[in-house]
Amino acid sequence: MAEKIRVGILGYGNLGKGVECALKQNTDMELVAVFTRRNPEDLKILTQGVPVYNVSDAVAHKDEIDVMILCGGSATDLPKQTPEYVQYFNVIDSFDTHAKIPEHFANVDAAAKASGKVGIISCGWDPGMFSLNRVYASAILPQGKDYTFWGKGVSQGHSDAIRRIEGVLDARQYTIPVDAALDKVRSGANPELTTREKHTRECFVVAEEGADLARIEKEIVTMPNYFADYDTTVNFISMEELKANHSGIPHGGFVIRTGKTGWDEEYNNVIEYSLKLDSNPAFTASVLVAYARAAYRMAAAGQSGCKTVFDVAPAQLCMASGEELRAHML
């Protein structure tokens, strides 16, 4: 039996817990430590016998960890953490602020090249698996057009925006792709779709007793950036109903590329990739763990620097050997 890949988790929210669960399914890897900003004694994790440390102790454990999976948020945690920890560890993150990826890449790349470590950023499903599918499809069909649809799924950002409205106790917002738009894309018609045509937004809101529901609804549907450009429906429900029917974090979506082949571009082609996920963070975590295996192998092969999913050969993600993959999966 080969030595297992020793993994650390930094940050133990939904994503960190998802990584812990995913590691249980990957028998060539083992969780060796969890690092938290909380008091370690207050944190109960699921895996028996694995120590929890304060994040300030992370660097002291650098020789015990092959890959550190960073499970912080993209807004303030990862822009600092990923360049910092790649000085000491091979790292993986799920940085998902698309517009800031080039800057984040440059920061992580400089630190990783200096330390000789590998840092794979923006792993997950968008960015991540969806990005991969955009790249593969556009490489194969240069004459074509990409479409990405999200949902049906819970948007944490939009749910939070509703919660900040006066009189709202709790809320859950679902992003829903419009079937007619999906069908139009699949037809190969190459439609130009507005924001409103692509997705609708459905809100489940628990209001304080006696709150002005009409005002809350109006504040939601007219909220700039978040809702004003969409057809939004608002449903007021009880806290019990919210907890019973809307406590999950499902998500998913579609990446579709339609494109032409043939001398006169006479043939239509549709490439479609879709995800339907009961738990968004658990799936994102599963992607992180597969890329942690790749980071370990790429570092072991002498590579260093910042990488993205575009730079990782698919075989690097797999437990099985190249020989097994060719015999059974090709």
Place this chain on the structure above:
Amino acid sequence: MAEKIRVGILGYGNLGKGVECALKQNTDMELVAVFTRRNPEDLKILTQGVPVYNVSDAVAHKDEIDVMILCGGSATDLPKQTPEYVQYFNVIDSFDTHAKIPEHFANVDAAAKASGKVGIISCGWDPGMFSLNRVYASAILPQGKDYTFWGKGVSQGHSDAIRRIEGVLDARQYTIPVDAALDKVRSGANPELTTREKHTRECFVVAEEGADLARIEKEIVTMPNYFADYDTTVNFISMEELKANHSGIPHGGFVIRTGKTGWDEEYNNVIEYSLKLDSNPAFTASVLVAYARAAYRMAAAGQSGCKTVFDVAPAQLCMASGEELRAHML
């Protein structure tokens, strides 16, 4: 303007012609020669000003060609051609006899390592894009199950089998996935599906005048390996109707993995990839051309040996730079 990647085509059937069409869409590549077993003077190609040579002259042009795309068949051409030509060229093939891939890989790898060239085998969509999707999905969801469905599309092998029956002038066979089976898979029920439950076969047959149609139909539906294990329908049509409505070579299919995440595997996930192609050879050719770019780059970076789609990082397939990909596709 950087130098273009100089590509040769060896074999000018449907697939070779598809490669020629795909090259037209890839502005960083140029077709420099076509090699044929026919008399070169009898072969008219689509691209103006590109020479056609007899295949026996191929090696003499080795310094003018960066990548040779081998467009022969898997039964007898490629097992010989790919190990032979990788002695002189970086090569790409679409070898699709799944059971013989390990043997083909070993032969190509030995020759490619000796010559210092790169040979990428089994590019296309199955093997190829479907294989990639099986590998990515199983790496992310180790606790799950893969399903591959083919169609709706024309099976050349099954059409040929019908044509060999006495009294048959021409025939076209469509492989069709069963919707109920697809839905059952997508539900996450992890069904065990029989051959009959997954696909049906629909045949359009032109019979000789006065032929015994009942006998032909019986010979088709009871034919071992090809039809006996399927629900098969046979339609007798005129040659005119066959030419008018069944002259295309469409194909496609679905790769679906359902798998579990969560500490107690409490979350379901569905990853689905599908293709809908007006022309099977034109799309396969487009995949070959994208991997030709990768072969050129991998060889330029000093790599050699046999590779498959599992060994090629996605960024290698793209015209755009890593920087552009990260800014716009991630």
